[in-house]
Every structure is written in C-alpha cells, then in structure tokens.
Amino acid sequence: MTKLTLLLAVFALTISCGKSKKEEGEDFMPSSTTEQTTEQTTDASSYDPKRGEGKYENVDLGASLDKELAAAGENVAGVKCTSCHKMTDERLVGPGWKGVTERRTPEWILNFITNPDPMIDKDPELQAQLELCLVRMPNQSINDDEARQILEYMRKNDGVN
Structure with a gap:
C-alpha cells in the first residue's frame, strides 16, 4: 500500500509541475504584455519585415565604426x-x-532589441527561428543608448572598421 501511495504522489507532482510548450513560452512575458501581443498579432499585415515593429524608422549609422x-x-x-x-x-x-x-537593416535590429515580443509574434522568419531555438527571446528592457551600442558592437563583429 505504501508503494502505491508513493507512486501516486510522484505522479501527481509530475503532472502538476509539468508545463505545455505554450506555457513555457509565456514565462518570459508578463500577462499585460501577453494581452497586448495577442491584440497586435491580429494585425500582422501591417508588419514591415525590413524595419520590424517599433519606433526606429530611419537610422543613419555612418560609414565607419564608432569604436566608443x-x-x-x-x-x-x-x-x-x-x-x-x-x-x-x-x-x-x-x-x-x-x-x-x-542580413538585417539597422532599423530592424534596433526594433528587435528594444521590442522583441510583437516582432516575434508577426515576423515569419523569427517564428521559424523560435521553432529551432525553442526559447523566446526575453525583453531585456534595453534602452535606446544600449541598443545603439549593441548594434555598433554587432557591426564591429561583422568587420566594419
């Protein structure tokens, strides 16, 4: 009888602790963002795959790298x-x-760094990437200055001098 009780307890814990794949993706998003994202997902037709979704529209990087x-x-x-x-x-x-x-425009990169949730929900290439990586990029609350710095670091990594 004790073995049966123990087995049932382990089974109950396993079921209660497990999450579906859908729930795992939602761990990175607060509930208010989930509601907002669901609303934004319905209007994917307005998504611009060259610019992404966010406030960056025309970014001028200059020809040379800003080393600082x-x-x-x-x-x-x-x-x-x-x-x-x-x-x-x-x-x-x-x-x-x-x-x-x-591969990506500066506008797209900056918008994705600062605004990943709506872009993941609308961009078919990001959705395909999510299928490969299995982890949704969390919003790191990166501000505009940090985003621009990261972009310049990416440019350096890609050989811009």
Whole structure:
C-alpha cells in the first residue's frame, strides 16, 4: 500500500509541475504584455519585415565604426546578450550574431532589441527561428543608448572598421 501511495504522489507532482510548450513560452512575458501581443498579432499585415515593429524608422549609422559605442556595446552585450548568443554563426540558446548586420537593416535590429515580443509574434522568419531555438527571446528592457551600442558592437563583429 505504501508503494502505491508513493507512486501516486510522484505522479501527481509530475503532472502538476509539468508545463505545455505554450506555457513555457509565456514565462518570459508578463500577462499585460501577453494581452497586448495577442491584440497586435491580429494585425500582422501591417508588419514591415525590413524595419520590424517599433519606433526606429530611419537610422543613419555612418560609414565607419564608432569604436566608443562598440566598446560600450560589448559591455552591455556581455551582461545581457552573450549568455544566449555567440559572436560566431553558431547557435547557443539563440542564433549566433555573425553576419546579422549584413542580413538585417539597422532599423530592424534596433526594433528587435528594444521590442522583441510583437516582432516575434508577426515576423515569419523569427517564428521559424523560435521553432529551432525553442526559447523566446526575453525583453531585456534595453534602452535606446544600449541598443545603439549593441548594434555598433554587432557591426564591429561583422568587420566594419
């Protein structure tokens, strides 16, 4: 009888602690964001895959690298990004950063860094990436200055001088 009780207790704990894949993705989003994202998802037709979704529309980077911004971006990325992203094309938790500034516009990168939730919900390429990585990029509350610094660090990584 004791073995049966123990077995039932383990079974009950296993069921109560388990989460579906849908619930796991929601762990990174507060409930108010979930409601907002669901509302925004319905209007995916207005999504611009070149610019993304957010406040950045026309970003002028200049031809040469801003070394001070890149150094600051390396520090920010070291704290908020590199635990999931490698600087190579190799995937860690998220995709590697090599070549990202050649594949994506500065507007798209800045909008994604500062506003990932609506972009993940609307961008078919990001949704495909989510299928590979299985972890939704969390919103790191990166401010505008930090986002610009990270972008410059990405440019440095991609060989901009």
